[in-house]
Amino acid sequence: MQFMRARATARLTRDGIKKVVIAHDKRFFSVDAFASRKWSGLTCLDVVEETPAVVLDENALIGNVEYMQHVADKHQVSLRPHVKTHKCTKIANLQREHGARGVTCSKPDEALVFLQAGFDTLVAYPIINKCTLQKFLERAEGRYDKLTLMVDSAQGVEVLFNVVNSLPRVEKLNVYMKVNVGLNRCGVQPDGALQLAKEIVARDKLSFQGIMSHAGQAYGASSKRDCERIAREESELMKTVRDTLRDAGISCNQVSVGCTLTELAREEFGHITEIRPGNYVFMDATPLTKGLITPEQVSLYVVASVISVNNQYAIIDAGSKVLSSDAGAHGSAGTGNYGTARTCSDSMYQIEKLSEEHGWIKLPRSHDLEIGDKVQIIPNHSCPVVNLTNSVLLLGKDRACETWEIDAFNKSHPRIKYAQ
């Protein structure tokens, strides 16, 4: 329904009009993003010569970057995108040019790429290994003012303090404290937050910046309304923690939250100072099936070819080593398949299963798939798809193609050290 309305609006306005903003149902996009529809849809099937190819539509990408920046600006919060989604400094530059104030990273090696490219970088991951932390901080020398680390346990504070103390060049290090707001992954329990915050502020060289959360349980939500509720509950819980800390004399410069689904659904921002969504630059089948976005907002897809056909299946050349075997973020219920394959004649087929290099399309009694046909697939989860490739093919706004390197690719494994 929403999809149809959006399409109609775009068709009315796109001819000859550039950069006009159409707002509907709390979302907005530049006309450019809408105009890209045909390009990002079927035409790409003619452009991509070899498959499998991971393709990025620049118009949809910029539409997504603009949209989330608009959310941040409108609510006067900082945007610090999580770059584990794209691992690409070109895309991070695009986010920065549009107003993002820094980036969020998963792992030390990934963070170094963005630190070295001059980004204000948050490592949103508890580094509890002394050796890893020491090596990371040594390599980050000269950029400590642009770095923030996260802790969620007394052990983490202790390791951080000891390592920072052992490095004379570190004068002060910014620290966030992560709070568990219901995902039950990382984060201190709210009733333990004051005690842990005291542990941090008691240590010189550690500069307590505030609290952060990730309401990733939204990936298990069944609807947009559910995502709104989760965002509201996260916000209320973070306010309670902030107030408890303030009452004890500990101020939080930052109340940082972030998850694409909650930031697409959030209605009130209140005391929040920073958002950290990641997936929004690409989107995928997960926000789509929850009714949070329209298909045009997906900027990343996989183009594959039919390579074999039998009486039950058409086999395509995109398997789990291209699409990943993710059903959706956080292993959530997902879409029930590995994607829908759309042909140039606009037929749709379900990808039923994957082996490593093969995707299996279950054939209906009547079908028009032939060996050599190309198909376009929206991944279930775009983050692991990018993590499986060295580069993406950018379909530019001006219809020129370009290869963008995934330059922070495979930095998520710290180098191995060993005792012997």
Add this chain to the structure above:
Amino acid sequence: MQFMRARATARLTRDGIKKVVIAHDKRFFSVDAFASRKWSGLTCLDVVEETPAVVLDENALIGNVEYMQHVADKHQVSLRPHVKTHKCTKIANLQREHGARGVTCSKPDEALVFLQAGFDTLVAYPIINKCTLQKFLERAEGRYDKLTLMVDSAQGVEVLFNVVNSLPRVEKLNVYMKVNVGLNRCGVQPDGALQLAKEIVARDKLSFQGIMSHAGQAYGASSKRDCERIAREESELMKTVRDTLRDAGISCNQVSVGCTLTELAREEFGHITEIRPGNYVFMDATPLTKGLITPEQVSLYVVASVISVNNQYAIIDAGSKVLSSDAGAHGSAGTGNYGTARTCSDSMYQIEKLSEEHGWIKLPRSHDLEIGDKVQIIPNHSCPVVNLTNSVLLLGKDRACETWEIDAFNKSHPRIKYAQ
């Protein structure tokens, strides 16, 4: 049970005895492989300093290489291991040194790495894209005598013939015809095999070498007995196809089959000339849960650390970007979890779910997991794990550690070409 028996035997014999072979239940290993047990088991948790780490136990690796070569030698068939499992020329060299006559690859870019390293290389994948095939054959120049391609459709034969004809330097190209033996993925139906074989032999420059199959449906089998039956049925079907071709005057030099599960279970080889298992060098939870191997035969595992603990979960630093989210090969039923985490005190914990960089261990009421604890995990499916890393840490036979590069890594995406 088997595990316990094997352990007992090893303990009785390992002291001071080298290269003694112990046979039981159709399997055999050098004592070295058994002697590595403690090393490959708990001791590694002390050796790995930084996590997550993908670790390869050289003793178990060599035991697996020796074992499959022994199967091949005993039955007088060639071993042409599928290298999509390891993507590592060092491991392929080890297989060659033990007697493997060549390698099997998935994709052209992957195949080029092994061709250039001097391996007799089969690309077990129908290349139906003219541009991809042309580029590949140009890059393979000078090595055509070591190359075999696979076709499973008339379209594939036509594309291959046209491209080969356009390249004057190709005098003759070896071709296998793939037969569908029940996986229903690639392969000509048995009743269409004669017609397709005629299409191949009718074309000069294409040298028909024989037929090949992959009974990957074994990954859906519930037991070793089921795997034996699937191997038997595959063998009978391939004999029928070979006889049909021979009766029509088309001889098959090669009857090539291969899948780790069928090669672990196969009882009779008969007319088979070549086997192409891949996963056997590492093994994983899939053959283990089917009762086809013992835990000591697994050579590849992931070492991770507990980074956060709450009242429901211990969180480890290995998520889907390390372990992959595969439940098992071909998306088969799998183990029902993402691995079992074994601690240095020999406690076992189930990994219930994964997010990208986090593994979730569901905590029982009483547990001994603390932040900083290291755990050892046997992956559900080792092939995609190696596809997610640049290198593995080899725990050597002599207890020295070494980093082995995954040098054919991420070659599974052909380079993108585009029309504009």
